[in-house]
Amino acid sequence: MIDYLVPLILFFTCALALHKKENAYDLLLQGANDGLKLLISILPTLILLLTAVYMLRASGAVELLSSILAPVFRLFGIPPEAALLVLIRPISGSAALAVGADLMLQYGTDSLIGRTAAVMLGSTETTFYTISVYFGAAGIQKTRYAIPAALIADFVGFFMASWTVKLLF
Amino acid sequence: MILSKIWTGMVLIAILAALFLGRGTHLGTSVLEGAQSGVTLAISMAGAICLWSGVGKLMEVLGLTRHLSRLLRPVLSRIFPSTRKDPKVANCLSANICANFLGLGNAATPMGIAAIRQMKRPDKPGLATDEMCRLVVLNTASIQLIPTNVAAIRASLGCAAPFDILPAVWITSACSAGLGITAAWFLGKVWQHD
Numbered sequence: 029m030i031d032y033l034v035p036l037i038l039f040f041t042c043a044l045a046l047h048k049k050e051n052a053y054d055l056l057l058q059g060a061n062d063g064l065k066l067l068i069s070i071l072p073t074l075i076l077l078l079t080a081v082y083m084l085r086a087s088g089a090v091e092l093l094s095s096i097l098a099p100v101f102r103l104f105g106i107p108p109e110a111a112l113l114v115l116i117r118p119i120s121g122s123a124a125l126a127v128g129a130d131l132m133l134q135y136g137t138d139s140l141i142g143r144t145a146a147v148m149l150g151s152t153e154t155t156f157y158t159i160s161v162y163f164g165a166a167g168i169q170k171t172r173y174a175i176p177a178a179l180i181a182d183f184v185g186f187f188m189a190s191w192t193v194k195l196l197f
Numbered sequence: 198m199i200l201s202k203i204w205t206g207m208v209l210i211a212i213l214a215a216l217f218l219g220r221g222t223h224l225g226t227s228v229l230e231g232a233q234s235g236v237t238l239a240i241s242m243a244g245a246i247c248l249w250s251g252v253g254k255l256m257e258v259l260g261l262t263r264h265l266s267r268l269l270r271p272v273l274s275r276i277f278p279s280t281r282k283d284p285k286v287a288n289c290l291s292a293n294i295c296a297n298f299l300g301l302g303n304a305a306t307p308m309g310i311a312a313i314r315q316m317k318r319p320d321k322p323g324l325a326t327d328e329m330c331r332l333v334v335l336n337t338a339s340i341q342l343i344p345t346n347v348a349a350i351r352a353s354l355g356c357a358a359p360f361d362i363l364p365a366v367w368i369t370s371a372c373s374a375g376l377g378i379t380a381a382w383f384l385g386k387v388w389q390h391d
Contacts, residue, residue, distance in 0.1 A: 033360065038252060041252055042255065050258055055251070074236075074238055075232050075235030083207070086227030087210075087218065089210050116203075119203065125346065126238070132350060146350070151366045152370075153337045153339040162313050165310040166313040166329070174381075178337040196365050
């Protein structure tokens with residue numbers, strides 16, 4: 029059923045657009061163009077961050093970090109290999125993308141770690157960035173419990189990502 | 198500014214760890230490999246990102262967020278009681294959550310900001326209200342129907358079924374949003390000032 033979800037979304041959005049007498053193909057092209065611009069704007073970031081991630085991995089720092097944090101991670105059933113991803117996810121979205129992609133490449137997309145990394149990326153957000161954008165735009169200085177509550181949500185995300193992958197695959 | 202510090206810190210840690218563990222040769226080659234893989238990753242994600250941006254454009258023009266919003270109203274009025282009295286906040290809020298759900302990040306953020314601005318208390322303009330905190334928690338929990346970027350990376354690495362993680366992603370974000378809101382509710386009771 030899930031195999032049909034994306035093709036059906038493609039069909040229904042286009043069919044609905046035609047029904048409303050919109051130029052569906054033209055809109056798709058416009059959007060794809062925007063996507064290309066987005067991609068070009070994140071390309072330099074990806075290059076820089078993946079350089080740093082590769083350096084961390086080659087130097088053995090990632091293994092060191094994982095082995096230090098392993099007891100805590102094992103306690104919650106989170107794979108220690110995902111330590112760097114967990115630490116960087118709330119701070120930088122593109123860095124997390126780089127780290128996650130690297131995990132999937134290293135361990136395989138269908139491995140336990142690769143899948144856990146993918147679910148973590150798909151179900152969490154760049155918490156600190158989001159909070160600073162929203163509260164910054166509204167001129168809120170006293171954020172009260174917003175950061176702790178959001179970090180709890182993140183932690184639940186990392187925890188559940190590990191367990192759903194273990195139980196569903 | 199924060200990324201400058203993170204990046205410099207990552208490079209420094211890598212150098213120190215390589216010195217300590219004696220992995221200098223690996224470190225040297227990794228610099229160029231990493232830079233190259235940034236380009237490879239971007240190119241391999243390009244197709245999926247462009248296609249999905251196209252679909253996003255269609256959804257925007259069709260006003261799908263507005264249709265979805267209506268389904269969301271009953272839940273929304275429970276988490277954000279002020280939306281019962283103020284239809285303007287209700288509109289912005291539901292548009293924000295629905296746009297996030299459909300993966301329309303560009304449309305979601307302005308709506309969320311508009312909602313949070315209308316939630317401001319005139320007597321204490323710099324203080325985050327309970328509803329603002331809940332809005333932020335909902336936005337950081339990332340409730341998304343199809344996480345396109347992740348699926349794109351998986352597909353680009355030769356995954357046979359890049360979407361097979363969807364149920365896991367849905368369960369995980371639902372739990373994280375649900376428990377995040379619960380945590381916010383509890384914290385709101387004890388954390389009254391500042």
